[in-house]
Structures are given as structure tokens and as C-alpha cells.
Amino acid sequence: DAMVIQNPRYQVTQFGKPVTLSCSQTLNHNVMYWYQQKSSQAPKLLFHYYDKDFNNEADTPDNFQSRRPNTSFCFLDIRSPGLGDAAMYLCATSRVRRGGNEQFFGPGTRLTVL
Amino acid sequence: AQKVTQAQTEISVVEKEDVTLDCVYETRDTTYYLFWYKQPPSGELVFLIRRNSFDEQNEISGRYSWNFQKSTSSFNFTITASQVVDSAVYFCALSEAGGGADGLTFGKGTHLIIQP
Numbered sequence: 001d002a003m004v005i006q007n008p009r010y011q012v013t014q015f016g017k018p019v020t021l022s023c024s025q026t027l028n029h030n031v032m033y034w035y036q037q038k039s040s041q042a043p044k045l046l047f048h049y050y051d052k053d054f055n056n057e058a059d060t061p062d063n064f065q066s067r068r069p070n071t072s073f074c075f076l077d078i079r080s081p082g083l084g085d086a087a088m089y090l091c092a093t094s095r096v097r098r099g100g101n102e103q104f105f106g107p108g109t110r111l112t113v114l
Numbered sequence: 115a116q117k118v119t120q121a122q123t124e125i126s127v128v129e130k131e132d133v134t135l136d137c138v139y140e141t142r143d144t145t146y147y148l149f150w151y152k153q154p155p156s157g158e159l160v161f162l163i164r165r166n167s168f169d170e171q172n173e174i175s176g177r178y179s180w181n182f183q184k185s186t187s188s189f190n191f192t193i194t195a196s197q198v199v200d201s202a203v204y205f206c207a208l209s210e211a212g213g214g215a216d217g218l219t220f221g222k223g224t225h226l227i228i229q230p
Contacts, residue, residue, distance in 0.1 A: 031215045042205060043159070045217035055215070088157060096215050102149060103218060105159035 003027070004106035006091050012112045013081050021076040021109045023091030032074040033103060034066060035090040043090055049074060050096065078111075086113045116141045118208050120221035127196055128229050135191045135224045137206030143167075148182065148189045149207040149218065159205070165189065193226075201228045 005024045013019040023032065031050050035043035047056045049068040063085070065077040078085055088108045094101040117140040127133050139148065150162040163173065165182050173180045177194045193200055203225050207218040 033217050035217070042220035042222050043218075044220075048215060048217055050215040057217075090159065092159075094215070101147075101209070101215070102161050102164045104161060105151075107156065107158040110157070 004091055004093055004104055006089075006106035006109050008109060009107060010110050010112070012114060013078075014114050015083065016080045019078050019081055019111070021078075021089050021091075021111070023074045023076070023106055024072050025091075025093045025104075026072070027093055027095070027104060028071065029093035029095045029104070030071070031094045031096055031101070032068060033092040033094070034064075034074070034076050035092065037088040037090055037108070039087075046076070081111070081113045083113050086111055116143075116146075116208050116210055116219045118206050118219055118221035120204075120206055120224050122224045123222070124225040124227065126227040126229060129198055130195050132192060132194050133196050133226065135193075135204050135206075135226065137189045137191065137221060139187050139189065139206070139208050141208060141210055143210040145210075147209045149209070150180065150189075150191050151205045151207060151220075152202045153205060153223070154202040162191075196226075196228045198228045198230050201226060 007022050033048040034046045036046055037043040045057050046060045046064055047066050063079050067075045088110050090108045091106040092103040094103045119138045146167045148165045152160045170182050179192045181190045203223045205223045206221045209218050
């Protein structure tokens with residue numbers, strides 16, 4: 001089945017220690033998104049890649065970076081995680097087309113910062 | 115700026131009752147898209163429906179139905195004969211830019227609890 005895969009599902013890191021979360025997709029969608037979802041809150045868009053073009057949200061901290069080496073993979077790098085970065089990180093994909101583009105989400109990676 | 119409001123933080127009903135989840139949105143665009151997602155305890159957001167701003171037809175899918183009213187900027191979701199498996203957090207979301215690559219703006223979600 002075509003899907004969005006996130007690894008790992010649970011990640012524990014130490015305060016200030018860089019961490020990378022990964023996302024892969026078999027849907028061949030041209031857009032990949034990263035959302036941050038804190039406990040009992042709505043997902044918040046961090047950035048997205050439209051093909052190779054990176055689009056950062058204005059309020060995304062510089063501590064968060066992303067890479068998309070190819071169509072299938074996208075990475076979220078947190079350079080110096082703080083306690084406030086503990087959250088669920090959701091990857092989503094979509095195919096840009098007329099008629100609106102629903103996004104398909106992966107299962108998420110729950111990040112704990114010690 | 116776009117905004118989605120889900121005023122109901124939590125709803126608890128007994129199984130087999132009907133329940134309606136409210137969603138009110140704000141946007142300046144004339145072309146926009148509305149979505150509902152379900153987030154079960156496992157965490158994955160599951161796509162339920164997409165509706166564009168030009169299509170005000172209500173939609174029914176099994177026990178699920180959606181009522182889109184542009185006059186009141188609302189896109190409400192009704193579950194008929196609720197079941198325990200419907201327990202989840204439900205998010206209403208909005209996308210502008212006419213179907214481009216922009217991300218979704220989510221409401222804060224409604225936690226639906228279906229008691230057996």
C-alpha cells in the first residue's frame with residue numbers, strides 16, 4: 001500500500017543534542033510537509049518542500065531545518081533541541097492539483113527531550 | 115489571515131447517539147478548501163473529507179455527513195449512530211491558495227468520547 005512512513009516512531013534526545021527525524025513516501029507526491037503538534041494542540045506547519053523548493057513558515061524557529069534529498073525522502077533536523085521542542089512531529093504529503101490537495105499524514109514521531 | 119475555530123473542546127456521548135462537531139472558518143480568499151481529519155489515539159491523522167468553496171452540497175458517507183454553509187462560514191460534521199470506534203480527536207482544517215502547496219490551518223480539535 002502506498003503510504004507515508006516516519007521513523008522512528010519515538011525518539012528521545014538530550015537537551016541541546018542534534019536530532020534528525022525522517023519521513024519517506026511511496027505516493028510519489030510532489031509536496032512534503034512537516035508539522036509540529038504539541039500535547040492537546042492543533043498541528044502547526046513548520047515548512048514544506050514543493051518539489052525541490054523549500055518554503056519556511058515565518059514563525060518557524062531557526063533551530064528547525066529540513067532536507068529533501070529526493071522525491072521520496074524528507075528529513076527534519078533540530079539543531080539544538082530545547083525542552084519546548086518536545087512534541088509529535090507529523091510528516092504529510094500531497095499532490096498539487098486543481099481541486100484542492102488533501103494531505104496524507106504519516107503516523108508521527110513523538111520526540112522527548114530530556 | 116485564515117482561522118479555523120472549533121468551539122467544542124470535548125464532547126462525550128453514549129454509543130448510538132448522533133453527534134455534531136462544529137467548525138467555523140475565516141478567510142479572505144474566494145477559493146479555499148475545507149477538510150476534516152480524524153486523529154485516533156495512535157496519533158496518525160486520517161483524512162475524512164475535502165470540500166471546495168464552490169461546492170455547497172452536503173455530503174453523506176455512511177454514518178458521516180457534512181454540512182457546508184458559506185453564509186455562516188461553517189463546515190459541520192455529524193456522526194449518526196455513534197460507535198466506540200469513533201472516539202478520537204477531530205480536526206477541521208482550511209487551505210487557501212486555490213489548491214496550491216500551502217499547508218493546512220487546523221482548528222484546535224474536538225475530542226470526541228463515545229461511551230459504551
